[in-house]
Amino acid sequence: MDIDAMKQARDVRGLIRHLDHDTHDLQWRAADALGSLGEIACEPLLKLLVYHKLNVRIGAIEALSEIKSPRSVDPLIRSLLTDENHEVRWVAALALGEIGDKRAIPPLLDSLKDDDRYVRYGSAKALEEIGWSAETDQESAFYYFALQDWEALKKMGNAATGPLIDMLKEQHPSIRIHIVNILSSIGSIEAKRSCDRVLRDPDADVRWRAVLLANRCGVPASQLPIELSKRLRTGPNKYVATMLNFFFLGLGYDYLGRWWGFLVLEIYLMLVLLGQLRFGAVITFAILFPIMAIFAVQTYFTAKKEAALAG
Amino acid sequence: MVNLSKLFGKTTVDIEKLTAAKDISGLIRALRSSDMHTQPVIAKALGSLGPAALDVLIRALKNKEKENQLVIIQALIEIRDPQSVPVLIEALKDENSEVRWEAAIALGEIGDLRAIEPLILCLRDLDKYARYGAALSLFRMGWKPPDDVEKAFLYVGMQEWDAVRLIGEPAVPALTHILQDQHSNVRTKAVEILGELKTPGAIPALIQSLADESPDVRWKAVLASPKCGIKLMHLPRGLSRRPIKTKNPLIAGFLNFLLPGLGYAYLAKWWGVMIYEIDIFGTILLFQYLGEEFSYETLIPIYLLLAVHAWYLAKKMPVDSP
Numbered sequence: 048m049d050i051d052a053m054k055q056a057r058d059v060r061g062l063i064r065h066l067d068h069d070t071h072d073l074q075w076r077a078a079d080a081l082g083s084l085g086e087i088a089c090e091p092l093l094k095l096l097v098y099h100k101l102n103v104r105i106g107a108i109e110a111l112s113e114i115k116s117p118r119s120v121d122p123l124i125r126s127l128l129t130d131e132n133h134e135v136r137w138v139a140a141l142a143l144g145e146i147g148d149k150r151a152i153p154p155l156l157d158s159l160k161d162d163d164r165y166v167r168y169g170s171a172k173a174l175e176e177i178g179w180s181a182e183t184d185q186e187s188a189f190y191y192f193a194l195q196d197w198e199a200l201k202k203m204g205n206a207a208t209g210p211l212i213d214m215l216k217e218q219h220p221s222i223r224i225h226i227v228n229i230l231s232s233i234g235s236i237e238a239k240r241s242c243d244r245v246l247r248d249p250d251a252d253v254r255w256r257a258v259l260l261a262n263r264c265g266v267p268a269s270q271l272p273i274e275l276s277k278r279l280r281t282g283p284n285k286y287v288a289t290m291l292n293f294f295f296l297g298l299g300y301d302y303l304g305r306w307w308g309f310l311v312l313e314i315y316l317m318l319v320l321l322g323q324l325r326f327g328a329v330i331t332f333a334i335l336f337p338i339m340a341i342f343a344v345q346t347y348f349t350a351k352k353e354a355a356l357a358g
Numbered sequence: 359m360v361n362l363s364k365l366f367g368k369t370t371v372d373i374e375k376l377t378a379a380k381d382i383s384g385l386i387r388a389l390r391s392s393d394m395h396t397q398p399v400i401a402k403a404l405g406s407l408g409p410a411a412l413d414v415l416i417r418a419l420k421n422k423e424k425e426n427q428l429v430i431i432q433a434l435i436e437i438r439d440p441q442s443v444p445v446l447i448e449a450l451k452d453e454n455s456e457v458r459w460e461a462a463i464a465l466g467e468i469g470d471l472r473a474i475e476p477l478i479l480c481l482r483d484l485d486k487y488a489r490y491g492a493a494l495s496l497f498r499m500g501w502k503p504p505d506d507v508e509k510a511f512l513y514v515g516m517q518e519w520d521a522v523r524l525i526g527e528p529a530v531p532a533l534t535h536i537l538q539d540q541h542s543n544v545r546t547k548a549v550e551i552l553g554e555l556k557t558p559g560a561i562p563a564l565i566q567s568l569a570d571e572s573p574d575v576r577w578k579a580v581l582a583s584p585k586c587g588i589k590l591m592h593l594p595r596g597l598s599r600r601p602i603k604t605k606n607p608l609i610a611g612f613l614n615f616l617l618p619g620l621g622y623a624y625l626a627k628w629w630g631v632m633i634y635e636i637d638i639f640g641t642i643l644l645f646q647y648l649g650e651e652f653s654y655e656t657l658i659p660i661y662l663l664l665a666v667h668a669w670y671l672a673k674k675m676p677v678d679s680p
Contacts, residue, residue, distance in 0.1 A: 071599060075592065105595050112591055133680050138594035145591065165580065165597065165680055172590055219573070287628075295635050302628050309631075316635070 054080040059088050063095065066106030078106040082113025089116045096122050104135050112142035120148045127154055127170075136161065137169040144173025152179055159189040164219065167193035185210055195222070200229050208237040215241065220250035227253060231260040239264035246271065247278040254278065285350035293343035303350060377403040382414045389426045401429045405436020412437060416445045427452070431460045435467045443470045450476050450492075455485040462488060466495020474501055481511040484538050489515040507531055519547060527557045534563040542572035549575055553582020560586045568596030576600060576680060597680055604675065611669035615661050621668035625675070633664075 050073065053061040062084075065077035081088045088110060095107040108126065111119045123146070126139040140158055143151035151173070158170035171193035181187040184206035191199040191207075192214055200207045211226050227245050230238040242264055245257035258271055283303050292299025296315040301308025322331030373396070376384045385404050389397065404411050411433065419430045431449065434442045446468070449461035462480050465473035473495070480492035493515030503509035506528035513521040514532040522529050533548040533555075549567045552560040564586060567579035580593055588596075605625050614621025619634030644653040 071595070075595065078595075101598055102595070105598060109591055109595065134594040134598040137597075138591065141591050141594070163680065164577070165594070168580070169590070169594075221574075291632065295632060298631060298635070301631070312631075312635075316638075 050076045050080050053077075054083065057084055057087065059084065059091050062088075063091060063103070063107075066095075067100050067102045074102055074106055075109075078109040079113070081106070081110035085114055086116060089114050089118060093119060093122050096126050101132055101135065104130070104132070105138050108135070108138045108142045112138075112145040115146045117146075117148060120146060120150050124151060124154045127158055127166075133163040133165055136163065137165045140166060140169035140173045144169075144176035147177050149177065152177060155179075156186060156189070159186075159193045160213065162216065162218065164193075164195070164217070164222065168195070189214075195225075197225050197229060201232055204233055205235045205237060208233055208235060208241075212237075212241045212244075215244060220248075220253055223248065223250065223253045224256055227256040227260050231256065231263050234260075234263040236264075239266065242266050243274050243277075246274040249278065282354055283350060285347055285354060288350040289343045289347040292346040293339050296339050296342055299343070299346045303346070303353070373399055373403050377406065380407055380410065382407060382411045386414065386418050386426065386430075389429055397429045398432065401432035402436060404430075404433035408437055409439055409441075412439055412441055416442060419445050419449065427454070427457045428460050431457070431464050435464045438468050440468065440470045443468060443472050447473060447476045450480050450488075455483075455488055458483060458485065458488040459491040462491030462495050466491075466498045469499055471499070474499065477501075478508070478511075481515045482535060484540070486517070486536075486539055486541060486544055489536075490517065511535075514548075517544075517547075519551060523551055523554055527555060527559055529555065530557065530559045530563065533560075537563055537567060537570075542570075542575055545570060545572065545575045546578050549578040549582050553578070553585045556585050558587045561588055564588060565596050568593060569599035569601070571601050573680065600680060605672045607669045607672035610672040611665040614668035615665035618661055618664045621665065622671075625668065625671055627671075 050062070050065065053065075059081065062077045062081045065073055066081075068074050068077065081092065092107040092111055092114075095103050099107075104126070108123065111123065120143065123139045123143050127136055127143065130136050130139065136158070140155060143155060155170045155174050155177075159167055159174075161167050161170070171190050174190065181190055184203065188200060188203055188207040188210035191203070192210060200211065208230065211230055215223060215226055217223055217226070223245070230241055230245075238260065242257065242261040245253060246261060248254050248257060254275060258275070261271055261274075262268070288299040288302050290299075291302055295312060297308050297310070297312030299308070300311055319331060319335065322335065325331075326334075373385070373388065376388060382404065385400055389400055404415065415430050415433055415437075418426060419434070427449070431446065434446065443465065446461045446464050450458055450465075452458050452461070458480065462477060465477060477492045477496050477499075478501075481489055481496070483489050483492065493512050496512060497516070501512075503512050506525050510522055510525045510529035510532035513519075513525070514529070514536055522533070530552065533552050536548045537545050539545055539548075545567065549564065552563055552567075560582075564579050564583045565588065567575055568583070570576050570579065576597060580597070583593055583596075584590055610621040610624050612621070613624050617634060618637045619630045619632070621630070622633060623630030641653065641657065644656065648656070
């Protein structure tokens with residue numbers, strides 16, 4: 048039976064089955080059809096918001112946004128605040144905007160601070176739909192941030208500093224660069240407080256912008272190298288590499304990204320095996336351990352040098 | 359330091375001597391032993407021999423000797439003989455993108471009108487360098503696009519984005535085409551402009567871009583979509599089709615049961631192989647001191663635990679952020 052026929056027959060269950068159809072076009076059409084059925088589909092759709100596949104949850108929310116039933120507001124708020132999937136939280140925010148119920152405003156304001164940029168963007172758009180307007184500078188700043196309206200944030204000046212520092216948790220380095228640039232243009236005492244945090248950012252570009260920010264905020268240049276050195280190191284750990292090469296020669300090289308690490312490991316294992324068969328375990332390890340210690344020391348210095356070069 | 363070229367019998371050749379002797383085959387042979395600094399000199403030398411070198415060069419180009427192709431085309435540019443046009447047109451279909459690019463440039467330099475149709479086709483190449491070469495050559499040859507659709511392909515090839523914007527809706531096919539480009543910055547630009555065109559004609563391309571492999575392209579597609587009439591509500595479903603790199607918990611568990619440690623390695627844990635090696639040593643020692651039967655009784659419950667752990671780790675791994 049096709050989607051139109053199911054719509055005519057008001058076959059809610061059949062349409063729900065199509066929400067997870069292999070063809071995306073059919074998923075969309077099934078969601079639209081469910082939305083056009085009105086209140087009759089509301090209850091079955093609300094039951095789909097938890098413990099169902101991603102496509103089903105998204106489709107159900109799309110349909111609920113068309114039905115616009117006040118009954119769906121609380122379950123949608125739950126999806127917005129608790130669903131682990133980014134797309135579901137995003138579509139829930141948009142649906143709350145479409146329904147236009149004022150109860151959704153506080154949770155949507157919370158979602159302006161979501162970790163995911165799409166959820167933030169959807170929440171800002173939903174708040175616009177509901178006819179919300181910011182009551183405080185902080186709300187305005189989070190709203191502009193969600194829309195990635197960097198110019199508006201710059202114009203807000205010092206009032207945007209707090210929310211911007213909060214959002215340094217953002218995972219995309221390109222967005223953190225925007226934040227640091229704006230903080231740099233504001234150059235206030237409050238912005239100065241963020242310097243130590245951004246100087247330790249894991250991304251090299253963000254750290255460089257942070258150096259410029261610190262300069263503008265009056266942080267003494269002599270302090271910068273110390274702050275920068277406290278950053279989170281994401282590269283290989285020299286002690287781990289050393290330990291690995293001492294006990295499993297070759298594995299340390301593999302850990303440092305050398306393609307031939309496994310090759311060395313296999314040769315080492317063969318030597319251990321042959322040595323044990325020929326001389327026994329004690330003599331074999333008595334010979335091998337000093338050799339492995341030499342390799343371990345070499346690995347330590349190689350890893351140390353590479354970490355220094357990585358900056 | 360050991361001179362590898364000497365070690366493997368590579369010797370420096372006297373290009374001037376070969377040129378003076380008009381030894382075309384010798385010069386082509388010299389290409390095999392030359393470095394990137396000498397190759398342009400050989401190209402010039404071959405080019406200076408004029409039409410006399412043409413037959414040999416065309417034959418060599420047809421033979422598709424990888425490392426020589428670019429230099430041979432350079433030599434053909436020097437000679438500028440219309441006889442080389444068919445082989446250069448053929449080179450526009452070469453699998454190597456640099457060869458296609460160089461051939462497009464060569465056809466523009468020679469300026470033979472037979473090249474126009476193949477160069478127009480080359481504007482649809484999936485490589486931006488080949489498209490750029492074709493566009494510059496067509497421009498150089500004074501080609502006038504018959505309509506706005508072709509004009510858009512020309513300007514997209516030249517990456518003249520402002521000119522593409524001015525064309526409006528007829529630019530949609532050219533912009534849609536470059537959504538297959540391997541460089542995400544090109545795709546990002548295409549999506550941005552599709553949004554600025556504000557036409558429903560861009561909808562299929564934008565929906566496709568919502569599931570692009572690059573996060574930047576996806577974000578731009580989200581911003582561009584409403585401008586062309588895609589409902590905001592439809593965007594999350596579009597984005598959910600993006601390629602998601604997840605690890606299969608069953609594979610992780612299965613690997614850890616059969617080869618303890620490799621399930622962790624599959625989950626990109628650096629210490630997975632270490633556990634694997636410890637297991638090998640441990641198993642050998644157990645077999646030696648406890649015997650086969652008792653070893654299995656001890657090891658299998660441990661392997662089961664490790665399998666469940668790897669399965670659990672894979673299950674709990676966060677999904678890539680969109």
